[in-house]
Amino acid sequence: MSDPSSEARHVVVLGAGPAGLATAHELSRLGAQVTVLERNAYVGGLCRTVDYKGYRFDLGGHRWFSKNEDLNRWFRRLMDGELVDVDRISRIFHDGTYYQYPIQIADVARKTPPLVMARAALSYAKATVQYDLLDRDIRHIEDAFKAQFGGRLFEMFFRQYTEKVWGRPCHQLSADWVSQRSKGLSITGVLKDALKRGSTASSSLIEQFMYPRDGYMRIAERLAEDVSAAGNTVQLGASVTGIDYHGPNQFTVRYEDENKTPGEQAATDVVSTLPLGGLARMLTPGCDEAVHEAAAALTFRDLITVNLIIDRPQVSTDTWLYVQNRDIVFGRIHEPKNWSPALVPESNRTSLVLECFCFRDDALWQSDDDTIARRCIADLADHLGLIEPHEAVDWCVVRTPNAYPIYDLDYADRIATIRGYLDGFEGLEIAGRGGTFRYNNADHSIEMGLLLARSMLGYGGDHMAVNTETTYQETIDEADSQAQHRRAADAA
Ligand SMILES: Cc1cc2nc3c(=O)[nH]c(=O)nc-3n(C[C@H](O)[C@H](O)[C@H](O)COP(=O)(O)OP(=O)(O)OC[C@H]3O[C@@H](n4cnc5c(N)ncnc54)[C@H](O)[C@@H]3O)c2cc1C
Structure with missing residues (x-):
């Protein structure tokens, strides 16, 4: 220099x-x-915040945490x-059931048939032997998740969502993403935490974050x-x-x-x-x-963000809701009002922001805004039961290329x-x-x-x-x- x-x-x-x-x-x-x-x-x-008729929304809710x-x-x-402090209350929607997120053993056990839980425990034991004792190679993201959670929980909570976000099968994705994002999150960690805290909230995961009003x-x-x-x-x-x-x-x-x-x-x-x-x-x-x-x-994964204005004061208390099923067009939802009331101009209305992960040459990206919004509204009403279709009174659709670097x-x-x-x-x-x-x-x-x-x-x-x-x-x-x-x- x-x-x-x-x-x-x-x-x-x-x-x-x-x-x-x-x-x-x-x-x-x-x-x-x-x-x-x-x-x-x-x-x-x-980190753009779009202003649509006074309804402000991030491309997907962004929290500050370091x-x-x-x-x-x-x-x-x-x-x-x-700055405002925001409580993190998040859930996963998986095959018709809402689970708390971060995953809590007591919550999963309550909502899952005992036979499935027993299989999950067995597959976790098998993965521990394969990956920890026999030192099996972690070749891709599928191995990485299985080593941490076992095959059954991987299928329940990780495969669909991961493939939805990245648009690729798990065996074609590098394990590096898991090591950057969920190392330390493991069944033993979750269990220890549940025992320590009487199966309530997870002490090891953040529960509050900062956000610009x-x-x-x-x-x-x-x-x-x-x-x-x-x-x-x-x-x-x-x-x-x-x-x-x-x-x-x-x-x-x-x-x-x-x-x-x-x-x-x-x-x-x-x-x-x-x-x-x-x-x-x-x-x-x-x-x-x-x-x-x-x-x-x-290459990058691209993103379509759909902001729906909803004619009711609040839809849920969630910070984020992760939606796993492949047949539902969006993968994650947030309600800006729950992050900061200043993001919504009318107290009797709220808004929902839906993230649709896709590629630029997908049919979804090429569709017109109204078609995308109507598909989102139908999925919200029919699959999640969160709103009645007529409550979505207006919308704004934003396309963002190069949102996620694909590993x-x-x-x-x-x-x-x-x-x-x-x-x-x-x-x-x-x-x-x-x-x-x-x-x-x-x-x-x-x-x-x-x-x-x-x-x-x-x-x-x-x-x-x-x-x-x-x-x-x-x-x-x-x-x-x-x-x-x-x-x-x-x-x-
Ligand atoms: C849906 C979603 C949710 C997220 N949630 C969170 C969160 O909760 N918390 C968090 O901390 N982070 C979150 N992130 C990540 C965060 O948005 C990024 O980490 C951050 O924006 C990266 O900043 P950057 O400056 O590195 O890149 P970018 O934000 O991508 O900035 C790069 C800039 O370069 C410009 N540019 C590109 N090409 C050209 C060119 N030819 N000439 C001139 N300018 C050009 C672009 O327009 C852009 O402004 C999220 C991201 C997404 C997509």
């Missing part, structure tokens, strides 16, 4: 989602010159006066406000089309504005939060065939191939969810951005270590939290 001092730099950040804005925020605080280029007419990326207490303090300062997008808006106040620029409607590398720390970033008028921005450093595969294909000098193939094969069995090799190519561009960094092709939550993307900014200006730290912990992200473990805290402090 050339001169690491802040004055000599002009950093161009690609993308104004949480990762890009957190990078720009920290660089601005440390005195660097920054320009953020964002394709959309709004900031926030996937085990890093330094980061939580930073977050509270950023969002001072705007006016929607999750406020986080990105607050970051952008501070970047602008520091004299730096967040340019909206600027779609990046190419990056020319002239030598170490010498770049030209090319983009088009809303009117397709081309523009250019010189940079000493480029931080990309754009989808990793797309970035590899934007650079000059260009990549070879192997990198090109790896880039094209990194197939070769994704890690592909990332390594692409990163090998990117290493040849001195002054180019990647961060964020699509940017690193990592299943980040917003807090991970923000932490990455903060650490990256500090390391770029010579304060050390490794932003690529974020979200590689093998502990379950939602488990409140004091020792681990302190270790993370120390690591973050060391990195700073």
Whole structure:
């Protein structure tokens, strides 16, 4: 890297989602010159909150939760006066029955025939022998779930939902997703917890989280406000089309504005939060065939979000409701009013937000908005019995490409191939969810951005270590939290 001092730099950040804005925020605080280029007419990326006739909704309810207490303090300062605490009350809908989520043994036992419970116990014992004692390989997500829960509970609670979210059979998905998301969640853990607490709530899973009163997008808006106040620029409607590398720390970033008028921005450093595969294909000098193939094969699951306005004050007390059955079009529901009453303008009405996981070439994505909304309403009424069809009085449908990076069995090799190519561009960094092709939550993307900014200006730290912990992200473990805290402090 050339001169690491802040004055000599002009950093161009690609993308104004949480990762890009957190990078720009920290660089601005440390005195660097920054320009953020964002394709959309709004900031926030996937952390967008849509306003439809005063009904505000996230693309799927976003909660703030981090085990890093330094980061939580930073977050509270950023969002001072705007946060509400939300109780997490969630359920799973599986084959006509509602179960509490996180899964509680007493609840499952009460609602499941004894024979099925006995089979579940047997299959768990079998999995323990196979995976723990005989050390059977964990080849894919199916093995990973079975090793933790046994075959029967995997079939009951994990196969359908996983395949619905990812659109792929479980044996084609990498086990890494389970190790990032549910390590530490196991039958023994759930049982121990149930015994400790008299089979009531699970102490090891979070029960409350922070949320910005006016929607999750406020986080990105607050970051952008501070970047602008520091004299730096967040340019909206600027779609990046190419990056020319002239030598170490010498770049030209090319983009088009809303009117397709081309523009250019010189940079000493480029931080990309754009989808990793797309970035590899934007650079000059260009990549070879192997990198090109790896880039094209990194794929995402897309998302349709349906916001229904419901003519009654409240539908349920749930924070989230996970809907497993394949024949139901949506996979998850949330009711924004339960997160913050400020998200709904009329006290006698509420809204429901339904997430439909799909691919861009699916018939569902291609359908018109009314067809999608009517299908959702019919499923809500007929399968879940949550509303009467006539109560859904209005709707808004939002399509979001590139919502979930798909961890197939070769994704890690592909990332390594692409990163090998990117290493040849001195002054180019990647961060964020699509940017690193990592299943980040917003807090991970923000932490990455903060650490990256500090390391770029010579304060050390490794932003690529974020979200590689093998502990379950939602488990409140004091020792681990302190270790993370120390690591973050060391990195700073
Ligand atoms: C349904 C759903 C629910 C979620 N729930 C939670 C939750 O409860 N809690 C949580 O913490 N996280 C949650 N997340 C994850 C969270 O949304 C992401 O982790 C976060 O938004 C990632 O931020 P990012 O900046 O890394 O990427 P992004 O948000 O994807 O931002 C990337 C930005 O780059 C821009 N861009 C792309 N291409 C170009 C281009 N060519 N030129 C210019 N700009 C470009 C995009 O428009 C976007 O603004 C959820 C995600 C989804 C989809």
